[in-house]
Amino acid sequence: MRRRKITVIGAGNVGAAVAHGLLVKGLGNVVLMDVVEGLAAGKALDLLQSGPVEGWAYDVKGTAHYRDTADSDVVVITAGVARRPGMSREDLTATNARIVWEAAKQAAAYSPRAHIVVVSNPLDVMCYIALRASGFPPNRVYGQSGVLDSSRFRTFIAQELGVAGEDVHAYVLGGHGDEMVPLVRYAYVGCVPVDHLIPQTRLREIVERTKRGGAEIVSLLKQGSAYYAPAASTVQMVQSVLEDRKRILPMSVYLNGQYGLSDIYFGVPAVLGGDGVERMIELNLDDGELAALNRSAETIRRAVAAARDHLKSEGVWC
Ligand SMILES: NC(=O)c1ccc[n+]([C@@H]2O[C@H](COP(=O)([O-])OP(=O)(O)OC[C@H]3O[C@@H](n4cnc5c(N)ncnc54)[C@H](O)[C@@H]3O)[C@@H](O)[C@H]2O)c1
Numbered sequence: 001m002r003r004r005k006i007t008v009i010g011a012g013n014v015g016a017a018v019a020h021g022l023l024v025k026g027l028g029n030v031v032l033m034d035v036v037e038g039l040a041a042g043k044a045l046d047l048l049q050s051g052p053v054e055g056w057a058y059d060v061k062g063t064a065h066y067r068d069t070a071d072s073d074v075v076v077i078t079a080g081v082a083r084r085p086g087m088s089r090e091d092l093t094a095t096n097a098r099i100v101w102e103a104a105k106q107a108a109a110y111s112p113r114a115h116i117v118v119v120s121n122p123l124d125v126m127c128y129i130a131l132r133a134s135g136f137p138p139n140r141v142y143g144q145s146g147v148l149d150s151s152r153f154r155t156f157i158a159q160e161l162g163v164a165g166e167d168v169h170a171y172v173l174g175g176h177g178d179e180m181v182p183l184v185r186y187a188y189v190g191c192v193p194v195d196h197l198i199p200q201t202r203l204r205e206i207v208e209r210t211k212r213g214g215a216e217i218v219s220l221l222k223q224g225s226a227y228y229a230p231a232a233s234t235v236q237m238v239q240s241v242l243e244d245r246k247r248i249l250p251m252s253v254y255l256n257g258q259y260g261l262s263d264i265y266f267g268v269p270a271v272l273g274g275d276g277v278e279r280m281i282e283l284n285l286d287d288g289e290l291a292a293l294n295r296s297a298e299t300i301r302r303a304v305a306a307a308r309d310h311l312k313s314e315g316v317w318c
């Protein structure tokens, strides 16, 4: 039986942690690809040597050449630069636009039936670039954002109440940026609405901390950004696709009228299965929540326009 093949482009902090997570969960053979000669090969060999200890026997290959990624079932794009303290994710647009364009184009050429899971920032902008560069249908190009942001929200609620995070159900929608929208009205602990358990003033602080979740880690690390939780979130998405689990996950998907938005990648809950984005879930939102989502969408539209101008000025476009 043919084993599934997953390519991870970018063998840095997130890419290597994603590769490890995929292997530990037994999702298939892994190809780690990076432009830095030897980096992916070294990390792949290291990962391979953890197999006998951890009890898996998958193939792990490191490479600097796209030809080795051929016929992948899923391609995860983590290539690009990470932000430093004081930077926003949008500050990465010019550098990462070119990198993600090239990665998606090459990956699509070698693996025309693959799914592309984008991780590089600014996430929703890079999803749009990957869609245009790959020429794939939108159901096979989507981004990791909401699983991570929601997991941060769930973690802070769980800490506050001294309960297990997995029993906190909560979504963060919108763009993966400073304007993301943690939805308090749809947050439950077990089956109890969170605002029955935590006072409003404290909930507001938790919402603000969630929105700054990535920046909090960037300021602690001093160089680079989070990678364990981002990798775990990405692996959960890949698992849902490869095992056709049809998990309902908040993620960046291409909207075509949903939530009143079109031609934009945006974080909403979607059913993720073997066909990729199989369905989007439209929540009933109030005026305040919709206004917050629209503010978030505007930020993304501006950044996409900047990325498009930048790529056009380099003779490349989506
Ligand atoms: N979506 C999310 O939730 C999320 C979470 C964490 C990080 N990120 C983003 O993911 C990206 C990677 O983060 P990281 O911490 O792994 O950074 P990192 O610097 O540790 O790794 C990035 C890797 O990309 C490689 N790379 C650069 N250009 C490349 C190219 N053209 N082809 C192949 N590889 C290339 C680099 O050599 C490096 O090894 C950043 O843009 C970061 O902002 C997103």
Ligand SMILES: O=C(O)C[C@H](O)C(=O)O
Binding pocket: 082, 083, 089, 121, 148, 176, 213, 214, 215, 217, 218, 225, 226, 230
């Ligand atoms: O904050 C970052 O720049 C990385 C990532 O988007 C995160 O949320 O951890």
